Amino acid sequence: MTNIIGNLLIFFSLSSSFASVYFYFKKKFSLFLKSYLLSCLLCFSSFLFLIYCFVISDFSISAVYQNSHSTKPLIYKIAGSWGNHEGSMLLFVCIIAIYGSLFFYSSKNIETNFRNLTIFFQNILKIIFLLYLFFLSNPFDYIFSNPTEGLGLNPILQDPLLLIHPPFLYFGYIGFSLVLSLVLSGLIKNFFDKEWASLSKNWVIVSWVFLTIGILLGSIWAYYELGWGGYWFWDPVENASLMPWILSVALIHSMLIMEKNNTFKSWTALLAIFTFSLSLFGTFLVRSGILNSVHTFANDPERGLFILGIIIFIIFFSLLIFILKTNFTDEKKNVVFLSKENFLMYNNLFLIFFLLVVIIGTLYPIVLATFSNENISVGPFYYNTILAPFVFIFLFLMGTGPMMKWYKNEFKSKVSLIVSAGLISLILVLVSSYIPKKINIIYVLGLFFSFYLISATIYEIALCNTLIKIKQNLGRNLSHLGFGLLIMSITLNSFFSKEYNFMINLNEKFTSDDIEILFEDFKITKQSNFDQFSTKFKISKDKETIILRPSIRKYNQPEQLTSEISIKNTLLKDFYLAINYSSIGERRLIGARYYENFFILGIWISSLIIIFGGVSRLVFRK
Amino acid sequence: MKYFLITIIFLFSFETFADDKINSKVIEISKNLRCLVCQGQSINDSDSDFALDVKKLVKKNLEEGKTDKEIYSYLKLKYGDWILYKTPFNLRTILLWLLPIIIILFGMKLIFRRTKFE
Numbered sequence: 001m002t003n004i005i006g007n008l009l010i011f012f013s014l015s016s017s018f019a020s021v022y023f024y025f026k027k028k029f030s031l032f033l034k035s036y037l038l039s040c041l042l043c044f045s046s047f048l049f050l051i052y053c054f055v056i057s058d059f060s061i062s063a064v065y066q067n068s069h070s071t072k073p074l075i076y077k078i079a080g081s082w083g084n085h086e087g088s089m090l091l092f093v094c095i096i097a098i099y100g101s102l103f104f105y106s107s108k109n110i111e112t113n114f115r116n117l118t119i120f121f122q123n124i125l126k127i128i129f130l131l132y133l134f135f136l137s138n139p140f141d142y143i144f145s146n147p148t149e150g151l152g153l154n155p156i157l158q159d160p161l162l163l164i165h166p167p168f169l170y171f172g173y174i175g176f177s178l179v180l181s182l183v184l185s186g187l188i189k190n191f192f193d194k195e196w197a198s199l200s201k202n203w204v205i206v207s208w209v210f211l212t213i214g215i216l217l218g219s220i221w222a223y224y225e226l227g228w229g230g231y232w233f234w235d236p237v238e239n240a241s242l243m244p245w246i247l248s249v250a251l252i253h254s255m256l257i258m259e260k261n262n263t264f265k266s267w268t269a270l271l272a273i274f275t276f277s278l279s280l281f282g283t284f285l286v287r288s289g290i291l292n293s294v295h296t297f298a299n300d301p302e303r304g305l306f307i308l309g310i311i312i313f314i315i316f317f318s319l320l321i322f323i324l325k326t327n328f329t330d331e332k333k334n335v336v337f338l339s340k341e342n343f344l345m346y347n348n349l350f351l352i353f354f355l356l357v358v359i360i361g362t363l364y365p366i367v368l369a370t371f372s373n374e375n376i377s378v379g380p381f382y383y384n385t386i387l388a389p390f391v392f393i394f395l396f397l398m399g400t401g402p403m404m405k406w407y408k409n410e411f412k413s414k415v416s417l418i419v420s421a422g423l424i425s426l427i428l429v430l431v432s433s434y435i436p437k438k439i440n441i442i443y444v445l446g447l448f449f450s451f452y453l454i455s456a457t458i459y460e461i462a463l464c465n466t467l468i469k470i471k472q473n474l475g476r477n478l479s480h481l482g483f484g485l486l487i488m489s490i491t492l493n494s495f496f497s498k499e500y501n502f503m504i505n506l507n508e509k510f511t512s513d514d515i516e517i518l519f520e521d522f523k524i525t526k527q528s529n530f531d532q533f534s535t536k537f538k539i540s541k542d543k544e545t546i547i548l549r550p551s552i553r554k555y556n557q558p559e560q561l562t563s564e565i566s567i568k569n570t571l572l573k574d575f576y577l578a579i580n581y582s583s584i585g586e587r588r589l590i591g592a593r594y595y596e597n598f599f600i601l602g603i604w605i606s607s608l609i610i611i612f613g614g615v616s617r618l619v620f621r622k
Numbered sequence: 623m624k625y626f627l628i629t630i631i632f633l634f635s636f637e638t639f640a641d642d643k644i645n646s647k648v649i650e651i652s653k654n655l656r657c658l659v660c661q662g663q664s665i666n667d668s669d670s671d672f673a674l675d676v677k678k679l680v681k682k683n684l685e686e687g688k689t690d691k692e693i694y695s696y697l698k699l700k701y702g703d704w705i706l707y708k709t710p711f712n713l714r715t716i717l718l719w720l721l722p723i724i725i726i727l728f729g730m731k732l733i734f735r736r737t738k739f740e
Binding site: 226228233235236334335336337342345346349350352353356357360361364368372374375376377378379380381382386390408409499500501512513580591 | 642645646648649653654656662663664666667669677702703704705706707708709714715717718719721722725726729730733736737738739740
């Protein structure tokens with residue numbers, strides 16, 4: 001019964017979407033909008049209904065049967081509805097609809113033709129994915145055998161962050177669908193100008209804020225769930241979320257130029273088209289399973305191919321409109337050397353470069369394997385080596401660019417400011433190079449350039465003498481400041497952090513350098529969905545003692561072991577202990593990894609500052 | 623049984639010749655090696671039997687005074703380039719390393735063409 005209701009909701013949502021297309025071509029715009037809103041409403045209802053099916057554990061629905069279990073806590077029943085392929089696709093379509101409806105409600109006083117066509121395109125995107133969902137990955141598929149119990153949710157996903165990480169990420173990715181619709185309809189309706197840029201920029205920033213939060217949450221989750229001590233692994237799926245992020249930052253900056261002087265239009269259009277394409281590409285990579293990744297919990301190569309088809313169709317169609325409708329003559333204007341536009345162009349160049357490095361690093365092994373049967377691996381070593389020198393230059397440009405003037409070269413008048421920011425950074429670097437016993441070039445340069453960006457941005461903030469100026473520039477200043485702090489924290493983290501791996505028995509001690517780790521105690525407890533083997537470790541260093549209690553869980557549905565790490569956060573560093581399950585048994589021998597991770601808190605806080613920058617740009621928009 | 627032996631050896635090796643320098647070197651090297659039986663994990667991050675075997679092997683080689691280079695090339699010989707996260711620069715990876723540099727130079731040329739110097 002429930003599967004029929006779910007399918008009907010999706011079917012009627014599709015029908016009213018098609019009706020909306022029909023009314024658009026018949027120029028009955030009031031009906032067009034009404035049927036569009038109805039289709040969105042039906043789409044939300046189907047998603048809420050899916051959550052309901054998960055909550056009541058209706059195992060006649062295949063998605064529920066495969067990803068849920070009646071003994072699971074309520075939040076994982078709810079979150080489980082998007083912790084699988086079908087459910088996450090329904091969430092995907094729902095968010096396309098949410099952005100469409102939000103645009104509808106917030107755009108009542110903009111040009112009607114442009115507005116209608118934007119909603120029309122948003123509707124088309126919704127139809128494409130709804131068709132895919134309905135025929136190829138239907139969350140309401142029925143199971144005839146009528147099972148009494150479900151298979152349960154992957155224990156690694158049973159974490160409160162499952163409730164918020166995927167939705168944030170999706171709100172980020174899919175926000176760019178609206179940006180794509182805005183570009184296409186702007187191009188067709190000749191509305192692609194300054195005014196378009198200042199309207200659309202807000203939507204780009206909204207999506208960017210969500211995407212940044214999504215990536216941050218994913219990073220935090222990986223940090224405490226995987227137990228490898230790190231927060232970023234250059235994993236293909238992480239890269240897939242980083243790619244649209246980088247491109248959207250480039251898009252925001254190129255929109256600044258377009259908003260100011262009505263140039264850079266075709267470049268902005270291209271960036272917008274590819275930002276959404278890359279968001280989809282990320283979904284494709286996660287779903288297809290063509291990559292060797294830690295995220296391979298929800299994939300199916302065949303359906304991945306269909307997503308690839310959809311991406312190719314969307315790119316092809318968008319580029320077609322772009323080529324037919326763009327007037328390239330406005331692009332011939334030259335830009336003054338060292339003006340603000342010039343710096344923004346370099347911003348775009350560097351961001352595109354970073355993006356291409358990530359793309360090349362991710363795809364090169366696949367291409368090579370296809371053509372030569374040679375398998376190579378690309379990992380952190382490649383990214384760090386290639387990216388580091390350019391990130392340093394980028395930091396310098398990022399600190400200097402905002403000081404520059406539009407249209408003219410007034411670099412000379414700012415030289416004293418640049419030099420003094422450089423001097424301050426130099427002093428700070430000298431001080432911080434004094435602390436460790438030995439230093440390396442990456443440490444020195446990384447710190448110098450991030451200090452430069454931080455001090456230059458603080459100058460910028462200090463130069464704002466009126467409240468209006470402070471508000472207007474707050475978005476940029478916070479984001480830039482946060483980025484400087486982020487690179488600083490990453491540099492310090494990678495330089496100071498330490499790691500020890502060892503095997504240990506109860507009541508034994510591991511000693512190394514100046515630390516002493518004692519395996520003091522253990523106990524076994526039972527919870528509703530898992531049994532837990534908890535340990536107690538005492539870590540002594542410089543007369544300081546801390547207790548860490550990592551554990552191993554044995555989940556019963558599905559039966560799987562997971563390792564739960566134990567962290568003690570301090571302002572300066574995290575004490576982090578993970579134990580592994582491969583060696584427990586009668587002998588009680590434990591494999592342990594102990595990390596001292598520096599400036600992790602700094603990494604989270606600076607990311608938050610970057611996010612606040614985006615939010616304050618939305619709050620104090622002109 | 624094999625695994626049991628490894629853990630015993632591992633346990634004793636740490637207790638008897640706990641050498642901090644070698645241990646941190648093992649970590650450094652095994653971070654640059656892919657765990658071949660895992661999903662996108664380095665040898666250092668993995669607790670699989672395979673990863674433990676390789677870590678043990680690296681440690682043994684270091685204790686015998688072998689250099690990093692010798693260890694990497696031995697592993698490469700045995701398992702192929704797939705195991706090296708530290709992507710080498712050679713004929714097969716030349717584009718991987720040079721393409722980004724070509725791209726940024728080309729981009730700079732494009733910007734220069736559209737810049738007026740006053």
